[in-house]
Amino acid sequence: MPSKSSTRRPESPPSPATAATPAEVPAASLSFEEALREYEEVVAKLETGGVPLEVSLALWKRGEELKGRCEQVLREAELTLQTLLLTDEGELELEESE
Numbered sequence: 001m002p003s004k005s006s007t008r009r010p011e012s013p014p015s016p017a018t019a020a021t022p023a024e025v026p027a028a029s030l031s032f033e034e035a036l037r038e039y040e041e042v043v044a045k046l047e048t049g050g051v052p053l054e055v056s057l058a059l060w061k062r063g064e065e066l067k068g069r070c071e072q073v074l075r076e077a078e079l080t081l082q083t084l085l086l087t088d089e090g091e092l093e094l095e096e097s098e
């Protein structure tokens with residue numbers, strides 16, 4: 001008598017309609033490394049050409065979102081490394097952390 005496991009069909013991978021594509025993930029939820037990696041992929045696709053205009057425009061828009069996310073993360077990191085100090089003269093001075 002065959003075991004139940006030998007009669008089970010392997011699970012099929014999710015269909016493309018249900019699989020999450022990178023563009024479906026909001027750029028704001030990506031880490032710097034994830035956003036940069038996807039941005040580099042978008043740029044490579046645009047540079048190679050041969051993509052229909054509508055797809056090129058969608059890629060460009062996604063690239064702008066990813067670029068903005070990278071810039072945001074870098075700005076936040078820079079602010080974390082900066083400190084405002086009050087000088088003896090009562091002026092604010094920006095000090096870079098090491």
